Amino acid sequence: MTADLGFWVLQTLNALQLSMLLFLLSVGLTVIFGLMHFVNLAHGSLYAFGAYMAASLAGVLGYWGGFLLAPLAVAALGAVLYFTLIRSQRRAGPMAQVLITFGLIFVAVDATRLIWGDLPIGIAVPAVFEGQLALLGVTYPIYRLFIIALGLAVLAVLTLVLTRTQVGAMIRAGVDNDQMAACLGINVERMFFLVFVVGCALAGLAGAVAAPVLSVTPDMGLQILIPTLIVIVIGGLGSLKGAVAGSLIFGFVQTFGAVLLPTFNSVLIYALLAAVLVIRPEGLLPAKG
């Protein structure tokens, strides 16, 4: 019985860890979409860039230097992208956006290959979080618990900012109705920029925390993109709650699917997505009623 319980605890922790990583990625992407109606397929590439930056900086400044600076570096890259590509394409329609950011993926993959080479890079877990922790009859790597805690902390901060601050109220108004927000005298342009850059920084943060558990490779951005998109489409484009729900659903279906239904595992999540799109084409918790 304890072994049984241990199995469930272990898999639940695994699922939570995957969910939190996806949450960090999807929340930026979905709020950017909700606010600016912009589909950024290169969001995964920003995550990969974050991981590479963290790996490189860790060699010089240690893990925590990379952890803090990688999101900033990605935010800076995001700012450059915003002024060169994103802003002018905001009203260009989903197809132009999909194509331009698809082109960016091509460029990003080759740029990382050029700078960091084709071979995977690994970095060590920081000393504080080395080792395992005994928990409810299982031992679990402390670093993975840290990822879960970090995801929950980011969720708490974002919830507070969105519900309790003036900026948050503006963002919610903007997602609800962009014209109304402009009428209320909100500087929409500055708000877009802020949200875009914060979304990029969160993608960079996700890359930085994922770097020690996954191997850092040029195509890691491409690999995470599809799960991220699935998360936000299941959850409903544009909503924070949707990103949370979508991340949890994806994390748990993927993790428990792999151990309970190994033969159907990879089809399972796509079938779920298809079902959601058929029954609720706008996702489970869309931003707009």
Next chain:
Amino acid sequence: MFAHTPLRLTTLTLLAIGSLAYAFVAGFFGLEILAEIAILAILVIALDLVAGFGGMVSLCHGALMGVGAYAFTVAANEAGLGAFPAMMLAVALSAALAFVIGAICARSIGIYFIMATLAFGQMAYSFVFQSPLFGGDDGLSGAPRPDLTAIGIDLTDSRAFAIYAIAMVALTYLVAAATLRSGLGRSLVGLHHNEKRLRALGLTVWRAKATAFAISGALAGLAGCLAAQHTQYISPGLLSWTVSGEALVVVILGGLGTLVGPIVGAVLFVVLKHEISAITPYWHAIVGLILIAVVMSRANGVFGFVEARMAARKSKPVLQKANADA
């Protein structure tokens, strides 16, 4: 609405003459490239039919092509069907799958349609990747080429195969053009402009969308059969969404919604790929930059750009005359 303008007919004629002439003089490597262009051309004509004319931007056409390739290979190798019956079966299967996807996604618009097709495409990819029948990650080899020795054609010869692939492009183009000029094709263009109005006029919208998607899927399946016959080895990578994305890139580079443009795009794409990758291993980055430049320039690809220029030149004298009269 779709029409054969003199520019389009001229371009088609030049493409046909050029490719056939090249097929007779090219060496082995050139012929391989010619076949590659032909297969990509079939896929992008299929995609332009729904994306360019019907506004249904699909990210599952790679998967539909892959399903065709796998169905053909399994039907020919495991079920022992002849190459042509196996092709027909594969095309029918791709069409049926596309019909189901089109019917389910008919309610989704814009980015939701793109995401929904992406999901179905990846579902097919995962299924093929995991299923032992399809060889998983290793793929399958030994897809046969049709046996036309009865009429004196040996398709194992790369020259004959290239010409056969060009003939299939012509067939694909004829099917797509005929579809666009049929009632369904007219409705498809109407749906792109105003779905609500067509419904109010009495069109069963989901069925029109699903049927158009099925025809496009059949053509993508045909491209898959040819791809399997060409390399005689197929892997799940054929179904990946990046293949669909690349096909969309080719359509855009050539000219969305022109049917002729995507063929031009296929020629440019394959030639550029071989030319650039001979110089640098980072050819994807170059393609990405070209793509970004084309989309940001707001020109409708290479062919679309020429078409718009020709139209402007044609209407200019009329305008000047009108000004002179006034």
Next chain:
Amino acid sequence: MLETRTLTKSFGPIHVTKGVSLRLEKGERRVILGPNGAGKTTLFNQLVGELTPDSGTILLDGADVTSLRVADRARLGLSRSYQKNTLFDGLTIGENLGLAAAVALGKGQGLWRDPLQSAEVRETVREVAAQVDLAAFLDMSVKAVSYGIRRQLEVGIALATRPKVILMDEPTSGVGPEMSKGFHRLLKALPRDLTVLIIEHDMDLAFDVADTITVLNYGEVVFDGLPEAARQSQMLKDIYLGAWEDA
């Protein structure tokens, strides 16, 4: 020909249609009047099936169509035009009419022949173009013609399905008084067996074409009768003329 029985629809606490019962005979031309927000367009949306009523029945030619979908009702001979132009923008005027005729003739899913070239469709396009005075513009792109011409096309598309009943939602909204009058002459020249229901803002023009008048206010029918009676009704003047003059 077209009948509604106690049609009711509300969005939350707001009744947009409240127990509306109408009965149009074959060939009748009825004008619906009412101030903004009276529920006229919402009524049309329910009649054609774009909105589902909460309760009540809609009968077309004696058959209950309440549960039928938009396209199914259209195939039974119900057609509508929109207050806001709902055209096929990238196409020519002739293609707009041809597409509508082709779909109505059941050729919208055909795989073999080009319906725009078929004799039936061409004949319909020619007739409708004459009815709405568009014969000179058939080869022009919708994008290239004036707003007034687009308004005529809006009604032309609805006519191209050869309907038994046509609903026109403010066909002359946004065009000048001269064009409105010309348009009403075209309306009067339509075949007498076509049943017409029009939402109209301009009272004088309404009296000009109407056989009968229905007035809606807050989703309710407050008047139903002949134009003369409507013209003399003090109640209508009191409640609605003010609103129209403001508009």
